[in-house]
Amino acid sequence: MTPPRIFISYSHDSAEHKGWVLDFATTLRNRGVDTVLDQWDLNPGDDLPHFMETEIAQCDFVIMICTETYVEKANAGKGGVGYEKMIITSSLLTKIDSNIIIPVIRQSSAPILPTFLKSKIYINFSNDSDEEYSLDELLRTVLNAPLYEKPEIGTNPFTPLADAKPDRTADGLKAAMTVIAAAFEKSGQDELKMTTIIKYSDMHRLKLQRYLNQAESEGLVSINIINYYSVTDDGYEYLVNHGIIDA
DSSP: OOOOEEEEEOOOOOHHHHHHHHHHHHHHHHTTOEEEOHHHHOOTTOOHHHHHHHHHHHOSEEEEEEOHHHHHHHHHTOHHHHHHHHHHHHHHHHOTTOOOEEEEEOOSSSOOOOGGGTTSOOEEOOOGGGHHHHHHHHHHHHTTOOSSOOOOOOOOSOOOOTTOOOOOHHHHHHHHHHHHHHHHHHHOOSSEEHHHHGGGOOSOHHHHHHHHHHHHHTTSEEEOTTOEEEEOHHHHHHHHHTTSSOO
8 A cells, every 4th residue: 555645734833833743744654654744855945835836736635734823824825824725725626525635723722724624624633632542533534544434235125026016905804804803892702694793894795705705714714604703713813913902
């Protein structure tokens, strides 16, 4: 894997801040990132605008270390920070979906970003005690090593039935068995004839007869030689399992 190349943009706020940036860039290089920093790569007599334009164009990421001073200079378009802003925003116009800009917050107050970075998600390095957590988040981003990997999409568990018509049989059977249960409950008898059962149904007699015949074929009811209906053990289980009666 080719190490990602990143360009560090920052403002020279103080000697202390320059030292922190140098340590930050050194840590990145020690952990597998090809880091470009003016303190290493820019010498007296070098062309500063050319250095900025060339490195920003060639890098995989631009890390913008946003101190309060940096934000002020970026918004005002001052100095090297302002020039880098101009280069970056111009580049983004031709690559609007670019995610190469990573704001790093290094501030003592509530985090603020330059106006042109307002929509960007930043990584906060303001608290030195949390630096390893922040560094882990940054390294995982530039090294493409996410903590959580998005799982692959599984297969569709449902298989469509080609040219199949809706099957209403199950609904009709349940309705007929509901009528049977009501008839036996109200009558108090162990066997019922069709004329008794139909009193408890809103279905047409022929429709009810059809589904009772199906119930018989599935072993849910039985009919004796004088055409009296009774519920079988399987029929009782059906009534319980379908919530028609309580167990």
